[in-house]
Amino acid sequence: MRSAKAGDTVMTTSNLVSVSEFKQAYLNKINERELKIENIRMFCLGKELKDDLYLYSYDIVDEMVLQVMYKK
8 A cells, every 4th residue: 555645545445336425435534524525526537427426437446546626
């Protein structure tokens, strides 16, 4: 496992998890109570992850980087 840089969050999950479930797990991990899953966008390999799909839909595997953006 690589060490995380400042501001990075390392998570472990199954690729059978839906994107919306993963977003909620992310918010729980960073201990953010004010944001809602509707207000974050996740990207991987140049694609935006859609809430109704699963992580395996995007061929996400171990140690891949997902970018998270917050929208207002």
